[in-house]
Amino acid sequence: MTKEETKQVMIDIIADVASDEDFTNIKPDVRLRDQLELDSMDFLDIVMELRKRHNIEVPEAEYPQLASLDSCAEYLTPKFEALGK
Amino acid sequence: MDYLNTSSHYDVVIIGAGMSGVAAGIRLAHFGQKVCIFERHNAVGGLNSFYSQSGRKFDVGLHALTNFVRPGVKGTPLTKLLRQLRIQRDEFQLAEQKRSRVAFGPSGEVSLNFTNDFEVFESEIARAFPAQIDGFGKLVEAIRTYDDVSLGAQPVSARAVVKSFIGDAQLEDMLFCPVMYYGSAQERDMEFGQFVIMFKALFLEGFARPFDGVRVILRVLADKYRAAGGERRMKCGVRKIISTQERATAVELDTGEVITANHILSSVGGPETEQLLESTVTTAHTSPVGALSFVETITILNQQPRELGWGDDTIVFFNDSERFDYTAAQDQVDPRSGVICFPNNFAYADGQELPEGVFRCTCLANYGEWKRLEERDYQAAKACWFGIMQASARRFLPTVSNETLAQNTLATDMFTPRTVEKFTRHFGGAIYGSPLKHRQGRTALENVYLCGTDQGFLGIIGAMLSGISMANYHILRG
Numbered sequence: 319m320t321k322e323e324t325k326q327v328m329i330d331i332i333a334d335v336a337s338d339e340d341f342t343n344i345k346p347d348v349r350l351r352d353q354l355e356l357d358s359m360d361f362l363d364i365v366m367e368l369r370k371r372h373n374i375e376v377p378e379a380e381y382p383q384l385a386s387l388d389s390c391a392e393y394l395t396p397k398f399e400a401l402g403k
Numbered sequence: 404m405d406y407l408n409t410s411s412h413y414d415v416v417i418i419g420a421g422m423s424g425v426a427a428g429i430r431l432a433h434f435g436q437k438v439c440i441f442e443r444h445n446a447v448g449g450l451n452s453f454y455s456q457s458g459r460k461f462d463v464g465l466h467a468l469t470n471f472v473r474p475g476v477k478g479t480p481l482t483k484l485l486r487q488l489r490i491q492r493d494e495f496q497l498a499e500q501k502r503s504r505v506a507f508g509p510s511g512e513v514s515l516n517f518t519n520d521f522e523v524f525e526s527e528i529a530r531a532f533p534a535q536i537d538g539f540g541k542l543v544e545a546i547r548t549y550d551d552v553s554l555g556a557q558p559v560s561a562r563a564v565v566k567s568f569i570g571d572a573q574l575e576d577m578l579f580c581p582v583m584y585y586g587s588a589q590e591r592d593m594e595f596g597q598f599v600i601m602f603k604a605l606f607l608e609g610f611a612r613p614f615d616g617v618r619v620i621l622r623v624l625a626d627k628y629r630a631a632g633g634e635r636r637m638k639c640g641v642r643k644i645i646s647t648q649e650r651a652t653a654v655e656l657d658t659g660e661v662i663t664a665n666h667i668l669s670s671v672g673g674p675e676t677e678q679l680l681e682s683t684v685t686t687a688h689t690s691p692v693g694a695l696s697f698v699e700t701i702t703i704l705n706q707q708p709r710e711l712g713w714g715d716d717t718i719v720f721f722n723d724s725e726r727f728d729y730t731a732a733q734d735q736v737d738p739r740s741g742v743i744c745f746p747n748n749f750a751y752a753d754g755q756e757l758p759e760g761v762f763r764c765t766c767l768a769n770y771g772e773w774k775r776l777e778e779r780d781y782q783a784a785k786a787c788w789f790g791i792m793q794a795s796a797r798r799f800l801p802t803v804s805n806e807t808l809a810q811n812t813l814a815t816d817m818f819t820p821r822t823v824e825k826f827t828r829h830f831g832g833a834i835y836g837s838p839l840k841h842r843q844g845r846t847a848l849e850n851v852y853l854c855g856t857d858q859g860f861l862g863i864i865g866a867m868l869s870g871i872s873m874a875n876y877h878i879l880r881g
Contacts, residue, residue: 334489335486336486337486337489337491338474338475338477338482338485338486338492355477355478357478357483359483359486359487359875360486362875362880363486363487366434366879370433370434370435
């Protein structure tokens with residue numbers, strides 16, 4: 319999986335978790351929380367959807383790695399690769 | 404068909420298919436838990452359900468959905484709920500209230516209008532209580548900044564807090580009347596956190612209703628639950644929770660069948676859940692049964708209430724006494740205060756109107772005084788109080804003569820604390836449950852949790868959020 323594909327995975331998840339947000343102009347290098355109204359309940363859902371859909375576990379200590387789409391791609395792409403995706 | 408492939412073990416058993424139980428079920432099933440809801444009644448909804456009589460569908464409970472905010476307003480309970488349950492807001496088909504009122508005095512001499520725009524309420528208070536508007540502004544600021552979803556807040560008297568900002572007893576009572584009627588399980592006073600939740604739900608957010616009433620919301624919930632893979636068994640109550648030491652192992656159904664579970668989420672109330680644990684857990688009962696129950700009269704009209712001369716009010720909270728007395732009625736009913744609801748007076752899409760007029764009136768009642776009546780006396784008491792309640796409420800509406808009202812009435816119905824007890828199994832017919840709330844949903848057993856009314860989030864949005872929060876907190880995060 320490429321980093322761009324990882325970003326798309328994240329966008330798909332966020333679009334389900336916070337379907338009332340506008341996703342058309344998300345900047346990959348800016349914190350998601352600075353662009354979208356996401357609270358801690360929403361972040362927990364994103365982590366849980368990652369587990370449900372892709373079997374990827376994100377330990378609580380590593381939640382900050384999911385701050386922006388770029389950081390998600392850096393952090394998650396090796397995890398997808400480790401799963402053979 | 405939910406009944407054919409029933410299992411004898413679940414990750415989570417949910418007791419009760421009310422708003423909180425089904426909302427919890429959606430979360431749990433969505434995230435892969437094997438979950439089943441057991442409901443003693445034949446319909447979902449619990450305290451917020453509906454029934455049919457002579458071809459008409461009647462809502463019970465819901466006057467209006469509180470916590471309404473318009474699209475684009477973020478971070479409020481309604482938005483959180485929709486996100487957590489993956490519901491698109493259009494699915495609830497919400498139409499906003501037209502205008503509501505708090506009317507005090509023998510026939511509503513002091514009146515405060517409010518709508519879903521909070522400025523209307525502020526300007527009404529500035530008009531009727533000019534000396535109090537600064538204090539009111541500070542109270543609102545304290546409410547806005549209060550952390551009402553904290554699960555560990557210490558209880559504080561709402562009366563004491565409100566008094567510290569509002570120096571006029573009548574205004575104080577006019578703020579408490581709607582807030583208490585729409586959610587307080589406690590007489591006279593309430594916990595400030597609960598007051599904050601309800602004040603926001605009623606005044607800072609607002610009222611709305613689906614054209615077809617509460618069943619629209621219940622249908623959305625039931626569909627989501629089924630689509631997520633949740634199971635439910637109706638007419639199938641739980642009579643006992645079985646445990647060994649500190650953990651529950653199973654539930655025993657009314658049929659005698661035993662269902663094992665890793666977690667049990669009970670939406671049936673604090674005292675009611677303690678009774679389910681009674682035979683196996685020796686800890687003393689800690690939750691008092693709620694003292695507050697209600698009667699409601701329902702009058703079906705052959706025209707819109709507006710056409711009869713009653714205007715456009717959506718909800719009217721009324722009180723005729725010098726001090727508003729939110730306590731169990733001394734007699735069967737206390738007609739001095741109450742709530743009038745006209746479900747017709749929401750701004751439905753495309754100017755649609757309900758096919759018939761509906762005039763609902765709710766007053767405080769006394770469970771014991773209704774409970775002790777023989778059936779014949781019970782029917783007579785209903786007939787007697789129906790007239791008294793209607794007459795009391797009509798003092799706060801434009802005058803419509805008795806003859807006109809009688810000529811245009813198609814049907815009536817009434818529920819009492821006995822009806823509430825029969826259909827919801829809430830002890831004492833206590834709609835808002837026990838005055839003791841368990842914010843963290845803990846019980847005597849480590850894997851039995853409460854959700855719903857006695858967890859302490861209020862209103863139907865609160866009920867659903869309660870189920871969601873408890874499912875998240877105790878099970879999904881675990």
